[in-house]
Amino acid sequence: MKDMLFLINPRSGREQIKSQLLEILDVFSKAGYLPRVHITQGPEDAGRLASEFGETMDLIVCSGGDGTLNNVVSGIMGLPKLPRVGYIPSGSTNDFARSLKIPTDPKKAAEAAVSGRGQNIDIGKFGRNQYFVYIAAFGAFTEVSYKTPQDIKNILGHQAYLLESLKAFTSIRPRRIAAEWDDGSIEGEFVFGMITNSRSVAGFKTLAPREVSLYDGLFEGLFIRMPRTPADLADIAASILLRDEDNENAFRFRASRIKVLSDSEIPWVLDGEYGGLVREAVIENLPGTLPLNR
DSSP, X not given: OEEEEEEEOTTSTTOGXXXXXXXXXXXXXXXXXXXXXXXXXXXXXXXXXXXXXXXGOSEEEEEEOHHHHHHHXXXXXXXXXXXXXXXXXXXXXXXXXXXXXXXXSHHHHHHHHTSOOEEEEEEEEETTTEEESSEEEEETTTTHHHHSOHHHHHHHTHHHHHHHHHHHGGGOOOEEEEEEETTEEEEEEEEEEEEEOOSOBTTBTTTSOSOOOSSSSOEEEEEEEOOOSHHHHHHHHHHHHHOOSOOSSEEXXXXXXXXXXXXEEEEEEETTEEEEEEEEEEEEEEEEEEEEEO
């Protein structure tokens, strides 16, 4: 029998994992795994257990939202050899799963996790010791992802983000930012910035670029300037809705390493979770680092 660590966030999404738990465990057993099951008791629990037991496991599977997956990946990054990881998405938006076309049905996702069909994907390093799987962001609406109560997310799903975003709209203020990357730079007042490896952001496909590869060693960046005129606002709307890349108010780029310097500490979000107050952020792509079964 092969050893598996199965980590479950019971509060994630609409808690549908509970009704299919026996079927999922049956899938694991039939695939030759002896699962060690743990129900997470707090936000950092998944990462701690992944770090503690990951070196002895043939496979770690986690069920939860993108934040739960982030915890697991962050937990194993200090290990000498990374175990293979499987993901059963059960969050409110599941952006990462959408990007990789991981099944949303828990049993089918479990079957994919033990199928052996895997690929090493890029992940991001944020500063000295933080990591993200698909997005690092600051500015407008980013606080919504970690400040929206889990109960509201469970009831309303993606609509919860829309409602909380509308509430946050009146408090948007620009940040003075200077950013530089492989072959470019930009400076100015921005209301939003993101570095991503995803085809969906907060459930919106139009925020992400048209073509994204999770295996090319590059991130896709988007910085949105503070609109000063109705024409600026129209440019930004066109960029978001139509993904028009030739737009000075919504600037897109690709890079493997980005440094973002702000005039004061600003809150960053990593995979939908609070990433801390940072004045200078150095973000690096770690190509082909995560061995993911899907």
